[in-house]
Amino acid sequence: MGPLWLSMELAVTVAALLLLIGLPVAYWLAFSKWRGKFLLEAVVALPLVLPPTVLGFYALLAMGPHGPLGKVWRAAFGHGLAFTFAGLVLASMFYSFPFAVQPLMSSFEAVDRRLLNASAVLGASPWRTFRSVILPLSISGIITAIVLCFAHTLGEFGVVLMVGGNLPGVTRTASIAIYDRVQSLEYGEANRMALVLLIISFSVLSVVYALNRHARRSLWTPWATK
Amino acid sequence: MRFLAINDVRRGKRFVRAFAAITACLLVISLAGVCAPGARINAEQGPAAASLPVLRVAAAADLQFAMQDLAEQFEKKDIAKLQVTYGSSGNFFSQIQNGAPFDLFFSADLQYAKKLDAAGLAEPGTLCEYAVGRLVLWARADAVVDVGKDGWKALLDARVEKIAIANPEHAPYGKAAVAALRSAGIYDQVKSKLVYGENISQTAQFVQSGNAQVGLVALSLAVSPGMKDGKRWEVPAGAYPPIEQGAVVLRSAQNKSAARAFLEFVQSAAGRETLTKYGFSFAAQAK
């Protein structure tokens, strides 16, 4: 499996899993009235300011035989977590976590509260209100979250470097492979891979943003007052 | 709804004012930092040192501890101060080719130093082989296998799931590791267990953290404080081509005489004694 394909697979997996986990977290952050909420928001935003190598380093420790992640994984699967694709996915999920939660949270907060009131009054449980009102009106935020996670993971280097072990077909992502080529002075090959990565990323992003525009347009109501 | 609107506007104005104030403060602080770096550096170095040049050294990852020792000793001579950056030799090679501002380059691979010399990026006559690196098999003290006792056999143990080596495509210790494994006849058997570190330092990290059960690392790292309590086995020198480590003073060096002085110190008896302490050896003939 080539490095480019591996990078894409990692990006898609991470984006999908982060969406699943990000939705409930963003929901809680958007609608909770807990006074200490700001603390959790800061924790969520931490990966934004931590250098990827720091994150990767702590991930490496956490995945080790004495670390919390490593112990649980080994007990469940009988082998280590570092140097596996699963290990990359987990580390990348930490790294891109705020890129999922923040756009989702913004979107949820932007939904007109009166619509949520109306939904509740009409008899919809909070779960139904989430499914039928909040989610459909947050498509823009959901798309942004997916795109950001995908793009962020595709370009990830520092974290993968720290916990990947550079195994071809398993943890040798495109960014690592390109770096390897540069280190081996094979600049031509490095250029080629980088260009392909650039083209793929650009195409994916363009398509997604085009879809996003369409989704947002169809919801505009001229007489709606704020 | 009307009540909400008024409060929102009030809160909004206050927020904007606070935000503007914070931004202004940040701008002032960063401008101050930008405009007065000289003052800071001078304060750090002290009055006497204000006149000493600073040598910027690019050093291979396996010199992490040896270079610190050498630098301390050299600085006592009051010729210059040293500022060392550690990393992979291949990386430094690329950077220097693209104008990275180093004065000296200590590579773990003589070939990189030679190439720089051939490209005219080194000071003539400064190319030298300053040490020969040694490869060891290393595991944590609490590892499942005793590499000190079993040597290569330890790698074949089923409990060893991952073996860390440096990336053989561009790291000298990685190339040596593969060569050693092949000459021991076990490369094909252990190939699937190999994981690759970007440089020898990272390789050591993989084993030290326990994620890889065993690793082939530099002796100079294995004797360091963090690793000396582990179990190790010196790979017989004949099993792999010697890791010839070369250095050059760069053309772009700002203080060439100080740079040459340091290189001379490294190759002097005192310098070699230090390097030996860290597990390095020397070629029979200097190149």
Place this chain on the structure above:
Amino acid sequence: MGHEVAAPLLVRVRKARESANRQPFVLDVSLEIPAGITILLGPSGAGKSTLLDCIAGLVRPDSGRVSVGQELWFDSSQRIGVPVHQRRVGYVFQSLTLFPHLNVEENIGYGIAHLPPRERKARIDEILSAFRVAALRQRKPAEISGGEAQRVELARSLVTDPQVLLLDEPMTGLDEQLKAHIIEDLRAWRTARNIPILYVTHSKMEAQALGDHLVMMRSGSIVPEQKIAHQRTQLEQ
């Protein structure tokens, strides 16, 4: 589908809030709202919307009791508070709250999604024609006028067959002819179903046209009877 026995709405609530200019404001009322339309009049800031929110369950009163007939929706002494979505209350808000991503038919059907499809369709058809918006059923809120949206909003609340209906100035911004139509529809609907309806308005015309009873509020409390009689006379002039 009407209620044989009219179940009155009993409200006794106290809620401390901050008004727009940070003045402390206490809503303290005790009301019995019988079946039929009760007009709730009062200046801005009197607490009318807050009262409606308390009845609907969108705002939790500091203390008090809210009940409809035998059903107890809120009782602070017994720590009972039925969540909003479990109260069968219809609430037409002051500004339009149609779901922009659903068409008219889906909006109206939102509150009765739990009914079997045939019955649901029947009710929707009935109310679409009652409010004369049948032609709009496939359109999205972005594609209908303000007046049409108001009717759809009303229809959406009424189709759920609530026990209590709350309306907060539902005809803001509509022209007279439209208002007259909707008043007719509402009257007809009220006659068919005998439930308490609380209607907040500034408009004398609406008050006269719809009101079976009248309640006035000022600064968080109900204005007593004598004053109302005086106001009523004023209204009629």
